[in-house]
Amino acid sequence: MSFTGYEWFVAWRHLRDAGNRRWGAVLVALVLLGLAGISCLVATLMPQSALGLPTPAGRQLWVAAVALTAIGGVVLWLGLLFRLFSVFTSISIFGVFLGTHALVVVLSVMSGFENDLRQKILGTRAHAAIRVPRGSLQDHRRVLGVTRRDPDVVAAQAAIDSEVMILSPANHQVVLLRGVDPGQAARVTDLVRYLRAPCGGGKLAFLADPAPLAKSPGGESRPVLPGVLVGCELAKSLRLYVGDDVQLAAPRGGLGPMGPMPRARSFRVAGIFYSGMYEYDSKMAFVALGPAQRLLGLGDEVTAIEFKVRDPDRTDAALTRLRAALGPDLLVSDWREMNRGLFQALKLEKAAMFIVLGFIVLVASFSIVTNLIMVVLQKGREIAVLKAMGSTSGAVLRVFLIEGFYICAIGMVVGVSTGVGLCLLLARHGIALDPEVYYIAELPVVLDAGEVGVVALAALGISLAAAAYPSWLASRLRPADGLRHE
DSSP: OOOOHHHHHHHHHHHBOTTOOOOHHHHHHHHHHHHHHHHHHHHHHSOBOTTSOBOHHHHHHHHHHHHHHHHHHHHHHHHHHHHHBOHHHHHHHHHHHHHHHHHHHHHHHHHHHHHHHHHHHHHHSOSEEEEOSSSOBSSHHHHHHHHHTSTTEEEEEEEEEEEEEEEOSSOEEEEEEEEEOHHHHHHHSOHHHHTTSTTOEEOTHHHHOOGGGGBOTTSOBOOOOOEEEEEHHHHHHHTOOTTOEEEEEESOOOEETTEEOOEEEEEEEEEEEOOSOHHHHHHEEEEEHHHHHHHHTOTTOBSEEEEEESOTTOOHHHHHHHHHHHOTTSEEEEHHHHTHHHHHHHHHHHHHHHHHHHHHHHHHHHHHHHHHHHHHHHTHHHHHHHHHTTOOHHHHHHHHHHHHHHHHHHHHHHHHHHHHHHHHHHHHHOOBOOHHHHSSSBOOOOOOHHHHHHHHHHHHHHHHHHHHHHHHHHHTOOHHHHTTTO
């Protein structure tokens, strides 16, 4: 099926509304955009608070400016459409624009949340781990040596995971205790970076050498106790600060007069970390490997070997080699497998949002069908003249397919362009969020070229499919039927 320049010209002339000279919507849009500019200027000139932030009145002006800009932009876009095309064609183009714009923005925001969650998981956890199905890993030194010799492994450490009770003078809570190697933890995870967060503090080195924590704020010497790193939310719940003493109690202890007794040890808060993930910051604590083994009564055993690879997105080669070298008795899994349920839920949610917002484009496709059928009925005489002059049914079919393509292409190009522009603006400046409520400082946005391409192709495919029936209907029109009442 070949398309000629004449067919593109005829299709464009069919869609154009040459008698439309209305400028009212454009003028209203310019007034709204002018008011938005005045609001921005006034908000910029208003005095700020002592912290350098806008006052409540200033924030209201900024919100009003954003709202007026958005409304003015939509009205201007509709005004230009009504200026060039008929009402039904303009509604069809605007529907495609709205669907593609919303899809690009929503998918980019969801990709931002997924990327943010991925970074937080990889910050407190290693890229992969080696475990036994049950119990502890006894020959961990051999496994650690095999792991470190792999060419893709950057760093590895022995680790312990176990649930314990942490007790402070103010409260108590069950947490996941992680015993790590202080010398390798900074290479395997991002704990050092998280200790520099606003609500964090302390040093990872205090796990290996807790002696500096023995001095009280008043200068008095205290007994040296092993250090523990606690999450920001856990510290708030237990009212802990760096240098405070806590008790860690393991459920498996010795036998006492009343039966089994928990094993408890005293620790000192060596640091408070903030990973940005509530589940970790409220229910996780880190101690050095030796004190964790003594608390849990594991002797020289550990529960896992954790390691970091060069590229967290390409762990398959390293996992395959380690599984072959270590045998089937050990479980080797990466961060995706350990958090499979969470990431599958995110992917399912993204797919659901794509389908739901795709219905906007689908609804727009029905308006394309209606609009082109009306064009066929209105342009029956022109179609008949074209056929009488020698145009084939295939040429008429192509003309109306091109009309559907015009409607989709204009709406899709503007929708994708404005969506990408908005995402780039949000990624650069961001929308500040309250970390106390949303547990994230600003709205994350990650623009993915593949997702933008899928949105554009999906909109184009749906719109062309919608134009198929009216095009077939126009190609079936006979010249005698079109000129019967002329």
